Amino acid sequence: MSNQSVETQFRELLKEQTAYKEAISLTHWDMRTKIPKKGVEQRSEVVGFLAEKLHQLETSDRFKELLDELNGTPTDDVMKRAVEESLETYERNRKIPNEEFKQYVMLQSKSESIWQEAREKADFSLFQPYLEKLVDYNKKFATYWGYEDNIYDALLHNYEPGVTTKTLDEVFPKLRKSLTDLVERINQSSVKPDPSVLQGHFPKQDQEAFSIEILKKMGYDFEAGRLDDTIHPFAISLNQNDVRITTRYDEEDFRMAVFGTIHEGGHALYEQNIDAKLANTPLATGTSMGIHESQSLFWENFLGRNKDFWQSHYELFKNYAPTQFEQVSLDKFYQAVNEVKPSFIRIEADELTYPLHIMIRYELEKALINSEIEVKDLPKLWNEKMVDYLGIEPPTDREGVLQDIHWAGGDFGYFPSYALGYMYAAQFKNVMEKELNIKDIIASGDFAPIRQWLTKNVHQYGKMKKPLQIIEDVTNEQLNPDYLVAYLTEKYSSIYSL
Amino acid sequence: MSNQSVETQFRELLKEQTAYKEAISLTHWDMRTKIPKKGVEQRSEVVGFLAEKLHQLETSDRFKELLDELNGTPTDDVMKRAVEESLETYERNRKIPNEEFKQYVMLQSKSESIWQEAREKADFSLFQPYLEKLVDYNKKFATYWGYEDNIYDALLHNYEPGVTTKTLDEVFPKLRKSLTDLVERINQSSVKPDPSVLQGHFPKQDQEAFSIEILKKMGYDFEAGRLDDTIHPFAISLNQNDVRITTRYDEEDFRMAVFGTIHEGGHALYEQNIDAKLANTPLATGTSMGIHESQSLFWENFLGRNKDFWQSHYELFKNYAPTQFEQVSLDKFYQAVNEVKPSFIRIEADELTYPLHIMIRYELEKALINSEIEVKDLPKLWNEKMVDYLGIEPPTDREGVLQDIHWAGGDFGYFPSYALGYMYAAQFKNVMEKELNIKDIIASGDFAPIRQWLTKNVHQYGKMKKPLQIIEDVTNEQLNPDYLVAYLTEKYSSIYSL
Numbered sequence: 001m002s003n004q005s006v007e008t009q010f011r012e013l014l015k016e017q018t019a020y021k022e023a024i025s026l027t028h029w030d031m032r033t034k035i036p037k038k039g040v041e042q043r044s045e046v047v048g049f050l051a052e053k054l055h056q057l058e059t060s061d062r063f064k065e066l067l068d069e070l071n072g073t074p075t076d077d078v079m080k081r082a083v084e085e086s087l088e089t090y091e092r093n094r095k096i097p098n099e100e101f102k103q104y105v106m107l108q109s110k111s112e113s114i115w116q117e118a119r120e121k122a123d124f125s126l127f128q129p130y131l132e133k134l135v136d137y138n139k140k141f142a143t144y145w146g147y148e149d150n151i152y153d154a155l156l157h158n159y160e161p162g163v164t165t166k167t168l169d170e171v172f173p174k175l176r177k178s179l180t181d182l183v184e185r186i187n188q189s190s191v192k193p194d195p196s197v198l199q200g201h202f203p204k205q206d207q208e209a210f211s212i213e214i215l216k217k218m219g220y221d222f223e224a225g226r227l228d229d230t231i232h233p234f235a236i237s238l239n240q241n242d243v244r245i246t247t248r249y250d251e252e253d254f255r256m257a258v259f260g261t262i263h264e265g266g267h268a269l270y271e272q273n274i275d276a277k278l279a280n281t282p283l284a285t286g287t288s289m290g291i292h293e294s295q296s297l298f299w300e301n302f303l304g305r306n307k308d309f310w311q312s313h314y315e316l317f318k319n320y321a322p323t324q325f326e327q328v329s330l331d332k333f334y335q336a337v338n339e340v341k342p343s344f345i346r347i348e349a350d351e352l353t354y355p356l357h358i359m360i361r362y363e364l365e366k367a368l369i370n371s372e373i374e375v376k377d378l379p380k381l382w383n384e385k386m387v388d389y390l391g392i393e394p395p396t397d398r399e400g401v402l403q404d405i406h407w408a409g410g411d412f413g414y415f416p417s418y419a420l421g422y423m424y425a426a427q428f429k430n431v432m433e434k435e436l437n438i439k440d441i442i443a444s445g446d447f448a449p450i451r452q453w454l455t456k457n458v459h460q461y462g463k464m465k466k467p468l469q470i471i472e473d474v475t476n477e478q479l480n481p482d483y484l485v486a487y488l489t490e491k492y493s494s495i496y497s498l
Numbered sequence: 499m500s501n502q503s504v505e506t507q508f509r510e511l512l513k514e515q516t517a518y519k520e521a522i523s524l525t526h527w528d529m530r531t532k533i534p535k536k537g538v539e540q541r542s543e544v545v546g547f548l549a550e551k552l553h554q555l556e557t558s559d560r561f562k563e564l565l566d567e568l569n570g571t572p573t574d575d576v577m578k579r580a581v582e583e584s585l586e587t588y589e590r591n592r593k594i595p596n597e598e599f600k601q602y603v604m605l606q607s608k609s610e611s612i613w614q615e616a617r618e619k620a621d622f623s624l625f626q627p628y629l630e631k632l633v634d635y636n637k638k639f640a641t642y643w644g645y646e647d648n649i650y651d652a653l654l655h656n657y658e659p660g661v662t663t664k665t666l667d668e669v670f671p672k673l674r675k676s677l678t679d680l681v682e683r684i685n686q687s688s689v690k691p692d693p694s695v696l697q698g699h700f701p702k703q704d705q706e707a708f709s710i711e712i713l714k715k716m717g718y719d720f721e722a723g724r725l726d727d728t729i730h731p732f733a734i735s736l737n738q739n740d741v742r743i744t745t746r747y748d749e750e751d752f753r754m755a756v757f758g759t760i761h762e763g764g765h766a767l768y769e770q771n772i773d774a775k776l777a778n779t780p781l782a783t784g785t786s787m788g789i790h791e792s793q794s795l796f797w798e799n800f801l802g803r804n805k806d807f808w809q810s811h812y813e814l815f816k817n818y819a820p821t822q823f824e825q826v827s828l829d830k831f832y833q834a835v836n837e838v839k840p841s842f843i844r845i846e847a848d849e850l851t852y853p854l855h856i857m858i859r860y861e862l863e864k865a866l867i868n869s870e871i872e873v874k875d876l877p878k879l880w881n882e883k884m885v886d887y888l889g890i891e892p893p894t895d896r897e898g899v900l901q902d903i904h905w906a907g908g909d910f911g912y913f914p915s916y917a918l919g920y921m922y923a924a925q926f927k928n929v930m931e932k933e934l935n936i937k938d939i940i941a942s943g944d945f946a947p948i949r950q951w952l953t954k955n956v957h958q959y960g961k962m963k964k965p966l967q968i969i970e971d972v973t974n975e976q977l978n979p980d981y982l983v984a985y986l987t988e989k990y991s992s993i994y995s996l
Contacts, residue, residue, distance in 0.1 A: 019547040022540070023521050026528060034532075038722040039740030042520070042777075049517040053551075224536040242537025279540075 007075060010066040011280070013057065014082065018239070018280050020054040025238045033228045033246055044109050051105055058086075059093045081464050082281040089282065095144040104137050108410045115408030122398035124379050131407060132375045135368050138412045142369065152369045155413030159289040160420055162468040163479070165366060168416055171481050172359050175419070176389070178485040179355060182492055186340050186352075189496040193335035200324045204249040204257075210320040211247065211261035214313075218299060219451040220245075220265050224272055232405065233260045235267035235296075240284055243271040254321070255337065256348075259304050266299035267292055269451055273459035288467040289414060293421025294428060295454065301351055301422075302429055303450075308442040310334050338495055342390035344399035352488055353390060355422060360385040361404070361415040369412060424467075426484035427475045428457070505573060508564040509778070511555065512580065516737070516778045518552040523736045531726045531744055542607050549603055556584075557591045579962050580779040587780065593642040602635050606908045613906035620896035622877050629905060630873045633866050636910045640867060650867045653911030657787040658918055660966040661977070663864060666914055669979050670857050673917070674887070676983040677850060680990055684838050684850075687994040691833035698822045702747040702755075708818040709745065709759035712811075716797060717949040718743075718763050722770055730903065731758045733765035733794075738782055741769040752819070753835065754846075757802050764797035765790055767949060771957035786965040787912060791919025792926060793952065799849055799920075800927055801948070806940040808832050836993055840888035842897035850986055851888060853920060858883040859902070859913040867910060922965075924982035925973045926955070 027047050035043060057063060067090060070083050093101075111130040118127035142154035150165040212227065230246035237243045245264040250256045270286050278284040286292040303309050310317075310330060318325050325333070340350050346357040364381060367373040373381060382401040383393050394400035406414050432438060432453055441449050457474045471479060492498065525545050533541060555561060565588060568581050591599075609628040616625035640652035648663040710725065728744035735741045743762040748754045768784050776782040784790040801807050808815075808828060816823050823831070838848050844855040862879060865871040871879060880899040881891050892898030904912050930936060930951055939947050955972045969977060990996065 015543070016547060019544045022544045023525065023548060026524060027521065030524060034724065036720065036722050036724055036740055039736060042737040042739060045513070046517045046520045049514060050521060222534065224534050226532065226534055238537060239540040241540060242534055
C-alpha cells in the first residue's frame with residue numbers, strides 16, 4: 001500500500017467520522033429546539049445508536065492500522081495533527097471496554113431525564129442513585145485513562161488538556177481571595193445600582209431583532225448559521241458552515257436573551273472561523289472547552305457589559321426597547337446591568353461572583369472523584385459552600401445542587417473550563433489592547449477588527465494547537481489570573497466608586 | 499441458535515435500520531426547512547453517507563442470514579410481514595451492484611441542484627445530460643429487478659406494488675375522457691366563478707393560525723409533530739410520534755397554505771395513527787404512495803374544498819382573514835375556491851384538471867423508460883401534450899417540463915400514485931358514506947369520526963397490508979375510477995349548473 005493510498009483511506013474514515021458527528025449534532029440541536037414532546041423517547045435511541053457507531057469507528061482495528069501506518073511518516077501538518085489527535089482518541093476510547101461504554105451511554109441518557117424530574121420536584125433523592133453510578137463510572141474511566149498526580153486530572157484532560165489539579169489549586173484560591181475582597185468592598189459601597197430600571201415588558205421579537213443586529217456587527221454569518229429559541233441556550237457546530245446558536249427570551253428581563261446571544265455568538269464565531277483546510281478532520285472544532293469559553297466570555301463581558309458598547313449602542317437599544325428606557329440614563333442603565341449581587345443560579349450570576357460558583361463545583365467534583373466525599377452528602381456540602389463563598393443558602397436543591405445538567409450527563413472535569421476561559425479571555429484582552437484600540441472599535445459599531453484579531457490568534461487553528469500552546473503563543477506566558485483580577489478591579493472600582 | 503434469539507437479533511437489526519431512517523429523515527427535514535445556505539454542501543455528504551450505511555445494512559449477508567433463518571418459521575403476524583418486506587427489500591437492493599448504487603446516489607444529489615438551476619433559468623439543456631443518465635440508470639435498475647409485461651412496471655412497483663401499466667392504460671383513458679368532457683361542459687357554462695374575490699393581503703401568522711385550528715380539528719397531534727415553513731411543502735415521518743408537516747405562505751393568496759396544510763395534514767394523520775406495535779419495523783409507514791395520496795387528497799378535497807365545510811367554517815375563516823371577505827358571500831367564495839381552469843403548474847391545478855397533469859407525466863415517463871422517446875425531445879413533447887390535454891402551452895420550460903423535482907431525484911413511476919390516490923380516495927368516501935353521515939360530521943366541526951374511520955380502515959395497518967389489499971378489504975372491489983368521476987360530475991354540475 002503506498003503512503004498516498006493509506007492517507008486517502010484515512011481521510012475517507014475521517015469523513016465518515018465527521019458525517020456521524022454532524023448527524024449527532026443535528027439530532028441534539030433538534031432535540032433541544034424543535035422536537036415534539038412525544039418524539040423524544042425514540043430519538044434517544046437514535047442518538048444512542050449513532051454514538052455507538054461513531055465509537056465503533058473510532059475504536060476499530062482498521063482505524064488503528066491506518067493510524068499506525070501513517071504515524072511518523074512524512075506528511076503535511078494537518079495530517080500530522082489529525083493522526084496525533086485520532087491516536088489519542090483511539091487510545092482513550094479503547095481503554096474503556098465496549099460493554100461499559102454502552103452501559104454508560106444509556107445511563108447518561110436515563111440520568112438526564114431523571115435529573116430533570118428531580119430538579120422540577122427539588123428532590124435530590126431521585127437523582128442520587130444515578131449520580132452515584134455516574135461518579136463510579138467516571139472514577140473507573142479515570143483509572144483506565146491514567147494520571148500522574150490526581151485521579152481528577154484524567155477527567156480534566158477531556159475538557160482542558162494540559163491543565164491539572166495542581167494548577168487549579170494554585171490559581172483558584174488566589175482568584176477567590178481577590179474576588180471576595182472586591183465583593184466585600186462593593187457591599188460596603190454607598191453606590192447601589194437599581195436593577196428595577198431594567199424591568200418592563202420587552203416583546204420577544206424586539207429583543208430578537210436587537211440581538212440579531214448585534215450578532216451581525218460581531219461578524220456572525222447568518223448564511224452559515226441560525227438563531228433559535230430553547231430552554232438552555234447553547235451554540236452547536238454541525239460543520240464550519242452551519243454553526244447554530246440558541247437563546248431564551250424572558251419578556252420581563254431582556255438580559256437573558258441579549259447577553260446570552262452575545263455569549264453564544266462568541267462560541268459560534270470561533271467555530272465559523274476555523275481554517276477551511278481543517279474541514280473533514282477532527283481538528284475542525286474549538287481546541288478545548290476553556291478556550292471556547294474564553295471566546296464567548298470575551299464578547300459577553302468585554303463587549304456586552306462594557307461601557308463603551310452601551311455608550312455607542314444605547315440609542316439603538318432604545319429603538320427596540322419599551323419606552324420606559326427613555327427615562328433611564330445611560331449611567332443608571334450601565335450600573336444596573338453590572339450590579340454585583342450573590343445569587344443562587346450560576347448562569348444568572350454577575351461577572352464578579354460567577355467564578356465563585358465554578359470553584360464550588362470544582363471542589364465538590366474533585367472531592368467526589370477522589371472519594372473524599374459521598375454523593376449523598378452533596379446537597380449539604382453544596383449549601384455550606386454557598387454560604388462560605390457567597391454568603392447565601394439556596395432555599396431548595398432546585399436552586400442548589402440540582403441546577404446544572406453537567407453531572408447528569410456525566411461531565412465531570414468540565415466546570416473548571418468556565419473559570420479558565422474567563423482568565424484566558426482577560427489575558428487575550430491584555431494583548432489585544434496593545435495592538436488595537438478596542439475602545440474606538442467598540443464605539444465605531446464595526447467590531448470586525450476584534451473578530452479578525454481573534455480569528456488570527458485563536459479561531460483559525462481549531463485543534464491544530466493545544467489550549468496552553470495558544471495561550472503561550474498569544475500571550476507569551478502561562479495561565480495567569482492577574483489580568484482578570486485587574487480588569488474586574490478597575491471596572492468595579494469605577495462602577496462602585498471604591 | 500434458538501428461534502427466539504434469531505428473532506431478537508433480527509429485531510436489533512431492524513432497530514438499527516429504523517435509526518438510520520430517522521437520522522436521514524431528520525436531515526432531509528432540516529435541509530428543506532432550517533439549514534443555512536452554506537451548510538448544504540457538507541450536508542449532502544452526510545445524507546449520502548447515511549444512505550450508504552443504510553443500504554449496506556439492508557444488503558448485508560448478516561441481514562440475509564437472519565431472514566433466511568426466520569423465513570417460514572412460526573412467529574407472529576408482524577414478524578412474518580416484517581420478514582417478507584425485508585426479504586423483498588434485500589432482494590431488490592442486492593440486484594443493484596454496490597458501485598452503481600453509490601454512483602446513482604451521487605447523481606441524484608447532483609441532479610437535484612442542477613435541476614434547480616435549470617428551472618430558475620428555464621434552460622432544459624442544463625438538465626438534459628443529467629436526466630439522460632437518470633433515465634439510463636432507471637432502465638438498468640428496472641432490468642435488474644425484472645418485470646412481466648412492461649419494463650416500466652418494475653419502477654411502478656417501487657411506489658404502488660400490484661399496479662401495472664396494463665391497469666393504468668385501461669383506467670387512465672376512461673378517466674381522461676370523463677374529465678375532458680366535464681371540462682368542456684364547464685367551459686360552455688354561463689357560470690363564471692370570480693377568483694379575484696380571494697385576493698388580498700392575508701398576513702402569514704393569520705393564515706397559520708387558521709390552518710393550525712383546522713389541523714387540530716382533523717386530529718393532527720401537535721405533541722407528535724410540528725408545522726414549519728418551506729418552499730416545496732411536504733409531510734415527513736421521523737417516527738410515529740414525530741410526524742412533521744410543512745407549508746408555504748403566499749400572503750396574497752391563502753389557498754396555497756390553507757389547502758396545502760390540510761393536504762399535508764392528511765399525510766401526517768396516516769403516519770401518526772399507525773399501530774404502535776409496528777414501531778421499529780419497516781412496516782411502520784404508509785403502505786404505498788398511492789394510498790398515502792388517498793389520505794391527503796381525501797382531506798384536501800372532500801373536506802377542504804367541500805361546501806359543508808365552508809358553510810360551517812366560513813365564519814371562523816373570516817375571523818382570521820382580512821376584512822374584504824365580509825363582502826364576499828359564501829356562494830361566491832365557494833365557487834371561487836373551486837374554479838376550474840386549465841393551468842401550467844400541477845401543484846396549483848384544480849381538482850378536475852389535476853389528473854390530466856398526471857397522465858401527461860405518466861405517458862412521457864413510460865415512453866422514456868420504454869426507449870420510445872428521447873430525453874432531448876421532452877420539452878417539445880411536454881408542450882404538445884399540454885395543448886392536447888389542457889388546451890394551453892407553457893410559455894417556458896420553467897412552467898413546463900422543468901416544474902417538478904421528481905425526475906431530478908430519479909423518481910420514475912411515482913407520478914401515477916397521485917391519480918391512483920385520488921381514485922382510491924373517492925372509493926373510500928363511497929364506503930364511508932354508507933357508515934357515517936359525513937355531511938353532519940363536517941358541519942359539526944368535530945372531524946374525529948372521519949379520522950377514526952380512516953385509522954380503522956387504513957392508517958393502523960401501515961405496511962401490514964399491501965395497497966390493493968386495503969382497497970379490496972375496504973371497498974370489496976378493485977381500483978375503479980367511476981367513484982371519482984361520479985363525485986366530480988355531481989360537484990361540478992352543481993357549481994357550474996351543468
